Amino acid sequence: MKAKLTDKIATFFIVAFALLIVAVLAGLIGFILVRGLNHISWSFLTSAPQTIRAGGGIGPQLFNSLFLLVLTLIITIPLGLGAGIYMAEYAKPGKITGAIRLVVEVLSSFPSIVVGLFGLLLIVNTFGFGFSLFSGALVLTIFNLPLMVRITEQAFRSVPKEQKEAGLALGLSKWKIISSVLFPVALPSIVTGTVLAAGRVFGEAAALLFTAGMSTPRLDFTNWNPLSPTSPINPFRPAETLAVHIWKINSEGIAPDAAQIAAGASAVLVILVLVFNLLARWLGGVLYKAMTASKRMG
């Protein structure tokens, strides 16, 4: 009887703690949305922030975040894919492969602030790119690369062996098999992983404080010359992202409505992360149907 009672009590606690986590998440999301949503309006999303007066928006920050994301993905995807394919297809088990695996592991566990400081020293100061979107994108690449490598490697490893053997039987070269047989099959999980990783880039701030900078020049959204300092698409201008902006107004905000702006900006950030999560699943499913033979065979 005693064992059964202990079992019941333990089960109760396990269930209670598990539900507590669900409640914490529900509370978090609920709090962010309730506090932030009524502050979000079209003008909040598009107007520039005010430093000492109330009524500022997050327009440039939102644009910077999205632009930085695109820049980062342009650099990360080819590099991460290449390294991941190497790990999955070319690397032979041995000391060197073990060392590379260790490198990926260490790189992914470096605190983002250390990576940010490294970017400040090398990219911002030594290479002279200054506080710029480009410096930020390079640092985020360092930050995101190990994740991308792991995603690609796992995706390639989970492709059924028969697909590779079929390619070999057709007399294709190894690279041809990788690029035209394995890659399409691995693509859906790579895309899902990449979009999820992109959501992480959105929230990253510590590494960007010292590389992309904490300010944005007055942007002229009609100026599309990429070399002009006021052009939004100039990659060599300083750019404060949404996450950095939230940190800044919480730490040193002097606008009278700083708390509401932080709430609104947090809500926008969380909604973007939610959208990325849903997008990742949807895109993965669509690509799986499009890229594999599951439809054509049926």
Added chain:
Amino acid sequence: MKAIDERPVQAQPAPAKRLKKHHAEDLVGRSYTSICVALLIVIIISIVYFVASKGLATFIRDGVSLGDFLFGTTWDPEGNQGEPVFGVLPFIFGSFATSLLAALIASPLSICASLFMTEIVPGWGKKLLQPVIELLAGIPSVVYGFIGLTVVVPFLRDVFPGQGIGIAAGALVLSVMILPTITSVAVDALSSLPRGLKESSFALGATRWQTISRVILPTVLPSILTGIVLGMARAFGEALAVQMVIGNAPHIPRSLFESASTLTSVITLDMGNTVMGTVHSNALWSMALALMFMTFIFVVIVRLLERRHRI
């Protein structure tokens, strides 16, 4: 008959030409992927080299003694009371206190969540908690900091003596942030357990809790410890969320609800206000070096635990 014989001959290019094409394709693929991997190695070597060269300058060039740096309790880089003093023990203490406490809060919750998902109600439990864990992992750290500042700190201020800011607030915020890390490692370990293990325990007449506590948990303990170490590593390196709620006072706090600092929070706040090359700036780099060193230690611990698990 003749036509059939001829077709394959026409369709196939000369063997030598095909081989050449194969070699060219393989060369492209192999060099492209190798360059990517080489770049990874270059990146890590340069991070270690640059952070170490800056961080060691404090001791080699500026003559700060390592003992005073690591065990000194006074942080006065501007020399407001005479000579500048660089003692970072309060920050090291803050970092360890917050991350240990966060792991202490998050671990039981994570273990319960993973048991719920794999042992209690594997069907809908997983469907319910998997997205919850993923979303908790996806929420940006500055948002956690913002919630810490607007919910956790006022709550602690009302319930406990003190300002609310401090190690307790930092640990609470961090514990939610590292929950997903520990949970997903634990779930992976639990769901890869051989079925026979559990079934034989049930066959002996054990209850579910007896099976969990005496068979399942001891078997997956190294993996769960791995998850906890990974979570602690994340908590140790987290900068902004902690900086927002910990108060950033440069001394060892006497209670959990008193303002404190961590290595990361000091770097975050001070790096922008110091001039590169000064002793103050170099001391911050030394703290970054200490963070990097801790990362290596965490990775080594994880590797050791994984090796134990394999046997």
